Amino acid sequence: MNDLLGLFDLLEEEEKSEKKKPKKSANKKQGKTSKKEKKYALPIYLGAGHLRYLFSDENEKEWSEDMLRIKLGEVFGELQSLSYEIDVIEGELNQDIVSEEVNTFITIYINYTELTEIEKVQFPVEIRLGEIVIPLNNAESFEEIQEILISEYPEYKDCKFHYLEKERYLLPFMKANAPQGKVYSLPVTVGYLNLKETYTEDMFAELEDTSATEDNIRKIFLKSYPEYKDCGFAYQEEGNLLFPILSKKSSEKPNKISLPVVVRAGGFKLNIEPSDIKGHSSATLEEIRKVLEEIYPEYSKERTEMIYDEKHFIIPVLKSSRKGVEIQAIKPGWKHEIYTDQYGDRWRKETTPFGIFSVNLSQKGSTQFEFLIPKIPYCLLEKIIEIFEAEPHKECAVQIFYSPDTKQYELHIPEQYVTAASVMFYRNTEKELEKILVMDIHSHGQYPAFFSRIDDGDEKGIRLYMVIGNMDQKNHTYKIRAGLAGIFGVLEMDEIFEKEGKLCIK
Structure with missing residues (x-):
């Protein structure tokens, strides 16, 4: 039951419980601030790449987050319509950047959506x-x-x-694209617009050669711009320039690894060169594993976990190691594993016929997902949009199944009860026994796409989930996530659906 009213704490039971609570005296209420209401001490300095501004207020000592967002929108008009998160940066500001006294240094992480049409x-x-x-x-x-x-x-x-x-x-x-482990020749330019800095050999006295890693470069850049403590980079070979990308620290695996790189196992060490990957200067972990498998066949995709170390080497771990716990599933193609990696972290891994879900339990990480079959055809998403657009002011639910016999995806519309703010649908247990349930999708009618508190409680299965909103508008919104027993990981459209055609969705 995807009841949107639950998001706003309007459940009848909660209303009743509030009425039963004893009333506090007015004197106790006055002068107290809600624990949930965050305050920012003035003056406040915004440092978010090219968005930089010092806020002060002669009449106030602090601002609420609502007031801060209003002021941010007044200075930078685009922020009035953008979704972003505010973060407080610890540490002292570079006096060359801001000479005035600052009590709070903030940055913002903007949620950009790529325009494709x-x-x-x-x-x-x-x-x-x-x-x-x-x-x-x-x-x-x-x-x-x-x-x-x-x-x-x-x-x-x-x-x-x-x-x-x-x-x-x-x-x-910009999107970060610099491969993990890449070293950069000096001098190198870092930054963009009026934030550019050029770093030369004399600034890296501890280095033995005339090159530097991302970590070396980031440490110097932070002295001027502390908000980039967890930044990634977009690299432009022409001009040897690194464009810093504001981002929060992520536990996600690197997409590309710079070559050459060393693969280390208990009984061998293997150097992977660009010539092993068709001359490319970087490669994914899976591409590197394939090279390893050609030499050592036991390192097959089904049995091997490739782990990248920030010191720029890779450890291939055979999943049949005694460190892991494996539980055989009744259904073919399903496997449940709890294992400990070489760093002592406990992982849960669920292999399904359509993909692999894994989560670092020790780090309380988000769910990671990898397809084992082709992505979902774009034409299915087009059909789903048509179904949801037919009644744009009501919620609706559909499911995507995969048939092992035909090796095709199938769209299923379950029996359901819908309103403007909720949808309740009935599971088809016979169909789920015959075929593989890959994804649950529901619309939010005229509301924006988001996963509500009710959704979090309902979506405990091991599969993919999607919500599409703003069905009454030209441009719809969407959210996608992978779910593993109530632990979720955010996914993008092109990670799940084949890129074909055009849709008014963002």
């Missing part, structure tokens, strides 16, 4: 980079827009755009 843009628009504004009357493609931007700011090569339809703003942003 140029047809959605209503011209004229403005390309916005904080105080930098570039008017744009018309463009036929994203490439044309990028050319205009990089003619003035070349560091934005290969950037993506977030579009604010109401304001007609195009907001450029």
Whole structure:
């Protein structure tokens, strides 16, 4: 039962319990601040890449988060329509950056959504980079827009755009793509716009050669811009430039590993060179495992866990090791494992016929997911959108199954009871015995896409989950996650669906 009212604590039982609580005296209530209400001591300095500003208020000593967000939107208009998280950065500010006294140093992590259809843009628009504004009357493609931007700011090569339809703003942003473990020749330029710094050999006295790692470079960059303590980088070989990407610390595995890299096991050490990966300068863990398997066949995909160490080496772990606990499932293709990795962390791993779900129990991490079969065809998502758009003011639920016999995905519409704010559907147990339930999807009608508290309580199965919202608008919103016994991990559209066609969804 996906009851949205549950999100706002309007359940009847809670209302009754509130009425039964003894009333506190007015004197006790006065002057007290709710524990949930966060306060920020003034003056407040925002440091978020090119978005930088010092806030002060002669009449107030502190601001609530609501007030802070209002003030942020007044200075940077695009923040009024963007979703972002505020974080307090510890440590002293560089006096060369801010000479005034500051009580609170904050940064923001903006949730950008890549614009994929140029047809959605209503011209004229403005390309916005904080105080930098570039008017744009018309463009036929994203490439044309990028050319205009990089003619003035070349560091934005290969950037993506977030579009604010109401304001007609195009907001450029970059995605981290620098391979793990890569070393950079010196001098190297770090930053973008007016945040650029060039680092030379004399700044890395502890290094033996004329190159530096991301960690070496990040430590120096933090002295000027502390908000980048957990940043990733987009690397541009032309100009030897590292573009810092604001991000929170993540436990996710690196997507690419810089080559060469050493694979270390108990009985051998293997150097993986670019020539082993078709001349590429980086490779995924799976690509490296395939090279390993050619030499040592026991390291098959089904049996091997590839673990990357920040010291730039890889440890292949055979899952049949005695450190693990394996429970045989009754259904073919299903396997449950609890094991301890070489760092002493306990993991839970669930192998299903369609994919692998894993979570680090010791670190209380998020669920990671990997497909074992092809991604879901885009045409199924198109059909689902059509179903949800038929009644845009009501919630609705569908399911995606996979048939091992035909090796095809199937769309199933379960028997359900729907309202404007909830949907309750009935499971088809016979179908779930015959075929594999891969994904539950429900709409939020006219509400935005999010997973409610009720969703968190309902979605305890080992499968994928998706919610689509704003069905009454031209551009719908979506959220996708992998679920393992109530532990979730956020996923993106292209991780689950094959990229085909175009949809008004973001």
